[in-house]
Amino acid sequence: MGGIDNLGIETKIEEREDFVNFKVKPLFVTFPKNEEEVVKLVQYAYERGIPIVPWGAGTSLTGAVSCEECILVDMKNMSQILEINEVDWYVRAQPGVNLEFLNRKLMERGFLLPPDPASFFLCSIGGAVSNSSGGMRGVKYGTFRDWVLALRVVLPTGEVIQVGEPFRKNRAGYDLVHLFTGSEGTLGIITEIWFRIIPVPRETQVSLLSYMPDLDSTAGVIQDMRRAGILPEIAEYIDNDVVHALNSQLNAGLRESKGGLLMLRVLAQDLDRMMEILNRWGGDTVQLNQEEWERVYSLRAQSAIALKAISKEMYVEDIVVPVSRLMDAIKRIRKLEEKYQVKMPIIAHIGDGNLHPNILLSDRQRAEELFEEVGKVAIELGGSVSGEHGIGVQKAKLMGIQVKAHGGIKVLEIMKQIKDIIDPKGIMNPGKYVELAYREAKSDR
Amino acid sequence: MGGIDNLGIETKIEEREDFVNFKVKPLFVTFPKNEEEVVKLVQYAYERGIPIVPWGAGTSLTGAVSCEECILVDMKNMSQILEINEVDWYVRAQPGVNLEFLNRKLMERGFLLPPDPASFFLCSIGGAVSNSSGGMRGVKYGTFRDWVLALRVVLPTGEVIQVGEPFRKNRAGYDLVHLFTGSEGTLGIITEIWFRIIPVPRETQVSLLSYMPDLDSTAGVIQDMRRAGILPEIAEYIDNDVVHALNSQLNAGLRESKGGLLMLRVLAQDLDRMMEILNRWGGDTVQLNQEEWERVYSLRAQSAIALKAISKEMYVEDIVVPVSRLMDAIKRIRKLEEKYQVKMPIIAHIGDGNLHPNILLSDRQRAEELFEEVGKVAIELGGSVSGEHGIGVQKAKLMGIQVKAHGGIKVLEIMKQIKDIIDPKGIMNPGKYVELAYREAKSDR
Numbered sequence: 104m105g106g107i108d109n110l111g112i113e114t115k116i117e118e119r120e121d122f123v124n125f126k127v128k129p130l131f132v133t134f135p136k137n138e139e140e141v142v143k144l145v146q147y148a149y150e151r152g153i154p155i156v157p158w159g160a161g162t163s164l165t166g167a168v169s170c171e172e173c174i175l176v177d178m179k180n181m182s183q184i185l186e187i188n189e190v191d192w193y194v195r196a197q198p199g200v201n202l203e204f205l206n207r208k209l210m211e212r213g214f215l216l217p218p219d220p221a222s223f224f225l226c227s228i229g230g231a232v233s234n235s236s237g238g239m240r241g242v243k244y245g246t247f248r249d250w251v252l253a254l255r256v257v258l259p260t261g262e263v264i265q266v267g268e269p270f271r272k273n274r275a276g277y278d279l280v281h282l283f284t285g286s287e288g289t290l291g292i293i294t295e296i297w298f299r300i301i302p303v304p305r306e307t308q309v310s311l312l313s314y315m316p317d318l319d320s321t322a323g324v325i326q327d328m329r330r331a332g333i334l335p336e337i338a339e340y341i342d343n344d345v346v347h348a349l350n351s352q353l354n355a356g357l358r359e360s361k362g363g364l365l366m367l368r369v370l371a372q373d374l375d376r377m378m379e380i381l382n383r384w385g386g387d388t389v390q391l392n393q394e395e396w397e398r399v400y401s402l403r404a405q406s407a408i409a410l411k412a413i414s415k416e417m418y419v420e421d422i423v424v425p426v427s428r429l430m431d432a433i434k435r436i437r438k439l440e441e442k443y444q445v446k447m448p449i450i451a452h453i454g455d456g457n458l459h460p461n462i463l464l465s466d467r468q469r470a471e472e473l474f475e476e477v478g479k480v481a482i483e484l485g486g487s488v489s490g491e492h493g494i495g496v497q498k499a500k501l502m503g504i505q506v507k508a509h510g511g512i513k514v515l516e517i518m519k520q521i522k523d524i525i526d527p528k529g530i531m532n533p534g535k536y537v538e539l540a541y542r543e544a545k546s547d548r
Numbered sequence: 549m550g551g552i553d554n555l556g557i558e559t560k561i562e563e564r565e566d567f568v569n570f571k572v573k574p575l576f577v578t579f580p581k582n583e584e585e586v587v588k589l590v591q592y593a594y595e596r597g598i599p600i601v602p603w604g605a606g607t608s609l610t611g612a613v614s615c616e617e618c619i620l621v622d623m624k625n626m627s628q629i630l631e632i633n634e635v636d637w638y639v640r641a642q643p644g645v646n647l648e649f650l651n652r653k654l655m656e657r658g659f660l661l662p663p664d665p666a667s668f669f670l671c672s673i674g675g676a677v678s679n680s681s682g683g684m685r686g687v688k689y690g691t692f693r694d695w696v697l698a699l700r701v702v703l704p705t706g707e708v709i710q711v712g713e714p715f716r717k718n719r720a721g722y723d724l725v726h727l728f729t730g731s732e733g734t735l736g737i738i739t740e741i742w743f744r745i746i747p748v749p750r751e752t753q754v755s756l757l758s759y760m761p762d763l764d765s766t767a768g769v770i771q772d773m774r775r776a777g778i779l780p781e782i783a784e785y786i787d788n789d790v791v792h793a794l795n796s797q798l799n800a801g802l803r804e805s806k807g808g809l810l811m812l813r814v815l816a817q818d819l820d821r822m823m824e825i826l827n828r829w830g831g832d833t834v835q836l837n838q839e840e841w842e843r844v845y846s847l848r849a850q851s852a853i854a855l856k857a858i859s860k861e862m863y864v865e866d867i868v869v870p871v872s873r874l875m876d877a878i879k880r881i882r883k884l885e886e887k888y889q890v891k892m893p894i895i896a897h898i899g900d901g902n903l904h905p906n907i908l909l910s911d912r913q914r915a916e917e918l919f920e921e922v923g924k925v926a927i928e929l930g931g932s933v934s935g936e937h938g939i940g941v942q943k944a945k946l947m948g949i950q951v952k953a954h955g956g957i958k959v960l961e962i963m964k965q966i967k968d969i970i971d972p973k974g975i976m977n978p979g980k981y982v983e984l985a986y987r988e989a990k991s992d993r
Contacts, residue, residue: 190774190872213777237717245716248723249694258958265955271690272682272868272900272935274730275947276982277963278693281726285719302777305817306751329635332658332747372750423717427635455717490717502720510710513703517970518722524965537721 107131110147112140113180119158122222123417125166125496129156129175136180138255138263138294145292146261148174148530155259156532157288159198159230162222164419165495167234167287167535176292178229185295187212192300193252193269198229198293214300217244220491221404229293235285237491239403242454243336246491251284255295259526269297282521287493288532290525307371308336310396311378313386315362318342318449320384322429324365325453327380329426337368338454339403345448348409355402355409360387365453366399406450410461418462418474420447421498422481423490426456435480436460443473457490475501482508494536502536503544515541552576555592557585558625564603567667568862570611570941574601574620581625583700583708583739590737591706593619593975600704601977602737604643604675607667609864610940612679612732612980621737623674630740632657638697638714639745643674643738659745662689665936666849674738680730682936684848687899688781691936696729700740704971714742727966732938733977735970752816753781755841756823758831760807763787763894765829767874769810770898772825774871782813783899784848790893793854800847800854805832810898811844851895855906863907863919865892866943867926868935871901880925881905888918902935920946927953939981947981948989960986 107114113134119127130153135141148155154173161168168175182199189212196205203224206216219238220226226236232254237246244250253267267273267280283290315321321340328335341349342363349355357364365386369377381388391399411417424432436458440446447460460477464470478488478501488494488501506514518537523529529538552559558579564572575598580586593600599618606613613620627644634657641650648669651661664683665671671681677699682691689695698712712718712725728735760766766785773780786794787808794800802809810831814822826833836844856862869877881903885891892905905922909915923933923946933939933946951959963982968974974983 188870188872190771191870192774235719235723241717262958263956264959264962266959268868268932268954269930270868270870270901270932272686272897272902273932274680274866274934274936274938275932275950276939276960276985277966278680278726278730279959279962281723285723302779305777326635329637332750334747421719423713423715425633425636425715427633452717456715457717485714487713487715487718487720489719491719493719494721505720509713511708513707514709514711514724515721517709517724520969521722521966524969525962540721 125169132175159227164492165497167495234493253297256291258291259531310391311367313365313388314360316385317362339366340451340453352409352412414463420460421492424486428484499539500543503540570614577620604672609937610942612940679938698742701736703736704976755836756812758810758833759805761830762807784811785896785898787894797854797857859908865905866937869931873929944984945988948985
């Protein structure tokens, strides 16, 4: 590849793997230091028709940045926090900033950017925006989609645009901020992000850890909580296989029990009603102090790492079902476990119906079949095949099935057309996500 | 127009005007009773290449549904609330439902759909979604954009799609929900809406009415409130001309004062700090009981009606500036008042920097010049020409200037291209909004 050296941008030849072992075999990896260098790289790729793929911290769980013969644009040298505005309540930063680092800096000033994917201590904010990631606080605060005010983006043609404005109320045109958020690097390379931030909440919260009889009763708690009008800040579940993995792999020292753990954080004013609901469903509940809570919160974030330490082959599901359908989903997941003679350890943002059954089968084909069947459970129950991990290559077929079933194939066609107008040469992280989903759904007509 | 009678859909010949007197001179007005009838109407228009425009309650302030020689589709016969789901926390309804009626039904079940445009007692939810309307609670709860989960839409080609899913966490493809929300009827006709709802907040709130020395000190209060990390539920301002109009036109019986009224609703825990800030800026503050508060809230909602009773010619501005730039904005508005020798009564969602200076000049040309100059103040201060009223025909030129200046003309081009792929014949509420903005901005290159 002659020419790349002439751009004067740091470049290496190396191969990579993402968190779930999707392979990345680029022509070369580049490390731009600023937007101008990103523009040069994209222009270079555009002129030559070479695939170009942005890379944050490689924590994708769906192969969203896997590629071959591509230019991989590693954003780690663009990691400046540019401005924290305490009157306008936003932070402006470059995409390579680590999410935990950003929140530490915000908290020093009394602010919070709520979404907290389990990878928060590893991931880049550019990746989190591209993936519209969720997290444990999602039940109360939503996902990254709800916190991006504006973006600077280098388009696949090399043109630079800004979408959105650095404040919340803005009606100047179609909403392109939400189009680029969650576009998984297929519409351009983000070079600057404005996030809405809020003051660290001052309400008194209580933290509860409840040993549940089983997942069904946990779903019962969540449904009754909803009926009671209680909105928790956090409502997480891990089953006992996950607890065991945390104990055996990370010396967590958690008490093991048949039915797994429900972690709840609710307003103090809701404590009595919450306890009543937990008792009704047989929860054995302890109240945690702040230090204990932080430890449990951190362990929850490391659950997938603990599972991965047990089994290198890991398929992380990310289905969502309406909270009202949780028990149906559980029933059907149990049936699939019987059918495939395998137990899927479950991590769940149970408060918003977002379940992560983990498939630890070493037989790749059977794993993929099971993966697809779990996804179809979500679709048939009126849910989604992805709540927060995105689509990448891994979930494209399932996404195609879902959107075709719930929205109509025309919706996929519109997505593909939008991809085409923004990326006319099809070079920006190509062949994945909406492109692949549309292709799969169309061939299946 | 032969043929329309054969569709068997209620049809009338009549002319209309919207709230600010934009004319609507359709070929005929139709009243579909269900989605199938909407499909028939759109197919009819598509085959013949006739403009087709949806109509909710006619409360647009920007000429968003003005048209000539068009088919006007009045949605008033599609006004069913289809489902209130108390576990999944959504309401599903048809576009013709009145917003106040919907919220009354929700409140009977203990739920709330927060956005409350001043027209809440008049507007349809289809219009509110199409316009991504805001309101008084916007400072805390955002605009309609933040509350739409999913939509059924009849596309300009007559195809029916659903975008989004009836729950919050969903990563299945590009975000088209936000694209259709706020698209002002230019991308299709909405036939069904799923809104996220929340339990009626249980925190103890206090309501304050503060007689301020002037608008500048009001801006000072808001900025200091932000610095103090206080997030109000409501922070509204009306100047004394508006108070006077409410008194003279609606017998409001409000106390008049030089500097106008600041209406605040904050958490009880923030009261002491809030009072300290109000005192610092010279506010003369009284605490209101619930009944008094509701009366003031209702009067605030009727402010524009009171002004309109004074002057039939009324241009309602809707600029947003970053809260940190409020004082600069006020200074420049005062200069424009001097230049044009006219006082603009100001209504403001001051808490989020959203100002409505109202232009009551009968000289149309001078009014339009002033309107444009006020819009440019927002653009130059890094703000927006529309926070919540949308663009329609009235603000298209200004929107073009803003997006070109802040985002780049390429952003307008992408919006226009999206319009073209979804509406290939250009029949759906044509010639306005992003189309017009792009045309104006391009000719001005």
